[in-house]
Amino acid sequence: MFYGKNHAPLSFVFSHTPKDFIVEEVPLYESSLEGEHLVLFIRKKNITTFDLLEKLANFAPKKDIGYAGLKDKNALTYQYISVPFKTDLSMIEDENIKILDSKRHNNKLKIGHLKGNKFFIRLKKVDSLNAKRLEDELKMALAFGFPNYFGYQRFGNFNDNYKLAASIKKPIKRQSKKEKFLISALQSFYFNSWLDSRLKLSSLIDTMDIASLLKLRFKDFMGSEDLDSTLLERNVFGKEDTLTLELAQSHKIPYKLLKGDICKHFPYGKYFDIEDLKEEYVRFESKDIAPTGLLSGEDSKKQSRNCLDEVSLSKTIESSFTKPILALGTRRYAWSFISDLKYEYKDTLAHFELSFFLPSGSYATSFLEYIKNEKL
Secondary structure, eight states: OOOOOOSOOOOOEEOOSTTTEEEEEEESSOOOSOSSEEEEEEEEOSSOHHHHHHHHTTTSOGGGOEESOOOOSSSEEEEEEEEETTOOOTTOOOTTEEEEEEEEESSOOOTTOEEEEEEEEEEESOOHHHHHHHHHHHHHHHHHOEEOOOOGGGGTTTTOGGGGGGGOOOOGGGOOHHHHHHHHHHHHHHHHHHHHHHHHHHHHHHHSOHHHHTTOBGGGTSOTTTSOGGGTTSBSOOGGGHHHHHHHHTOOOSSOOOTTOEEEESSSOOEEEOOOHHHHHHHHHTTSEEEEEEEOOTTHHHHTGGGGTSOOHHHHHHHTTOOOOSSOOEEEESEEOOEEEEEEEETTTTEEEEEEEEETTOOHHHHHHHHHTSOO
């Protein structure tokens, strides 16, 4: 992944273990305390959310079990799971699972029924120099946000499970849960590739003068596998884009907006098309809105609104990563913002501890990679 930073990678060790990585879901709303479902607040470690669901399926029909998000195996996680109200869980015995609380609720939980997640992370082998660099990078990220890449957990132990999706030909309604997960990994792969190109372009806008940018070609920030060969030599900008480039360079936020981009109110709200770049940069830097990217699917054209109907730079880049994938198309924030950031450097232990909140869908590991300026 491209992070757009010009400094050497920071030096620290991130141990993806329950002692050093803690995640707690923050629900979108409180339980209703009535209804035919029971929302469990569960602490787990050393197992995936899918493993947890399999264990709960011994006590309730799998189709009646709901969850709001997937949580890491290699972390201490606190998450909400719903089961039918009359489910008897008295016989559940597992050292990796503990039910901390339960409340009645009207509905079965569904993916996305989360406000976000709270994280605690302990970084090790951090010397005083890198502690200072960490502090500086965290302050920058708090002010300007970070690229909302899908985390490496999405792609399996060998970072290639998205390749398995190519062999799945079933219609959406006939796909198994595992098949849907693999196909979602393929969507994630193309989203990350698109975001990588947008960040490379943004970095070039920040670092090149206007005259050089007017000579920029698509091949300078997008690989040959991403574009039709006839487009690789095409200029990205024309003289009519000079004011747009000057406006982009006047703003410090690392992600540069383009006309035709589809934004969304942050951290949730309605989609809208950018019309006035000057106005939207102000709202973007105020964390009121954020740009979005496409997760390709059967209704990609609908999800891209006018982006795929009008000739624009935004369209050219996004359409290059729009693929015929057997999934429902949707959009995802390209940029995210952290909040509630706290940190402490323990010099005698060479530990750097931090906690923060991320909205639903954002990965703490992607945030760490952005701070570190390399993959974990």
